[in-house]
Amino acid sequence: MxxxxxxxxxxxxxxxxxxxxxxxxxxxxxTNPLPVLINYIQHPQVVGPYNWDFYSLNLIMICAFFPLLIPIFRKLPGTYGILTLVFLVIPLTSGRLTSIPRYYLVVFPVYMILAWWSCRGSQQQQERKHTFIVASFAILLSLGMVMFTLGVYSLA
Structure with a gap:
């Protein structure tokens, strides 16, 4: 540095x-991430062709990743929990919540806890969980590929 x-x-x-x-x-x-997050929730942005911020996707990613801190701290070693917390909070301290999905893709303890979760239960439950995870990521992958192909680089 x-x-x-x-x-x-x-x-x-x-x-x-x-x-x-x-x-x-x-x-x-x-900046402090709490006022930024509260402001982001209270004042949603209108979707438009020139608005590069995917408001709903950013908010979904934040709401999906933060609750996973609980099982990460309970099931994985503490260093993984601290690393996850740091990786989730640092992008929020920038004052803007653009590109949250890109920043959250590298939070690997989330994928470890998803793998642990999908291996729990009966064989039928495991298959359902596996299908849910694969389908969710396939939809996100196809959305990203289509947007990249069309030249819409707004997720970056």
Whole structure:
């Protein structure tokens, strides 16, 4: 990090060039995630052809991943729970909730707990859970592929 800061000072004249570009270029800065989330819920964004923020998908991902913290902390070692909590909270501290699905895809303890959950119960229940998980991810994959093919890079 120190080397990058020195390089930024040498190239553009500021040690914190990345933070400056995030603040003024992307309108993102370190903030408390709770007011951001409350504001996001209270003031939904209208869907439009020029709105690159998938409001409903971002909100669904937040509502789906945060409850999984409970079984992660209960069934997996504590370091996985802390890692998951950090991975879920850090994108919320940027002040904007765009691209939440992209940031949450790397939270691998969620997939570990989904695998544990799908192996519980009778053989018929396991098959139903497996089908539900595979169908959900297949739908998301097909949606992402269609959007990418059409040139709509809004999930990125």
């Amino acid at each position: 120190a080397l990058f800061s020195i390089y930024a000072k040498w190239k553009v004249g500021a040690f914190t060039a990345f933070s400056i570009s995030e603040k003024y270029g992307w309108q993102r800065e370190f």
